[in-house]
Amino acid sequence: MSLPGFPDAAPLAGLAGGVLIGLAAAIMLLGAGRIAGVSGIAARAAGLGGSGMERSSAWAFVIGLPVGALVIGLALGGIEASFASPLVLAIAGLVVGVGTKLGSGCTSGHGVCGMSRFSARSIVATLTFMATGFATVAAMNALGLMVLQ
Secondary structure (H helix, E strand, C coil): CCCECCCCCHHHHHHHHHHHHHHHHHHHHHHHHCCCCHHHHHHHHHCCCCCCHHHHHHHHHHHHHHHHHHHHHHHCCCCCCCCCCCCCCHHHHHHHHHHHHHHCCCCCHHHHHHHCCHHHHHHHHHHHHHHHHHHHHEEEEEEEECCCC
16 A cells, blocks of 8 residues: 555554554553653663663663564565664764753653643644754755655
8 A cells, every 4th residue: 555645655554553652652651650752761771860660671672672673574574774874873863862851752752652641741842853853854955965855
């Protein structure tokens, strides 16, 4: 199944992924009483956050993210992926980290968990993330860095 104007889109895979993310966030909230914010969990794993889940659980969560993607990739016959240069990735990661710190959370915490709880702060944060992403892509395309083709 494809979407008109988006030949590379995989809406059913996106829907399945969204359902799984929502299910995982609900399990964590109902089972552990915690918001599934990846940045907070990663900070906890790295010893940068003093509150939240146990550090060993945080490490299990952080390690499980790429391992889960690897398992799905192997089960489905591989995933096509392309990445920018390591320098661009490092800069992007730094900018996202600073934004996450300034916004007191990341897209998973605010966008998935916060918005589902109708948190005004999370709605504002998510709109800010999206607007910043749109502006970044437009600026990179204007500079000839070809983020989207």
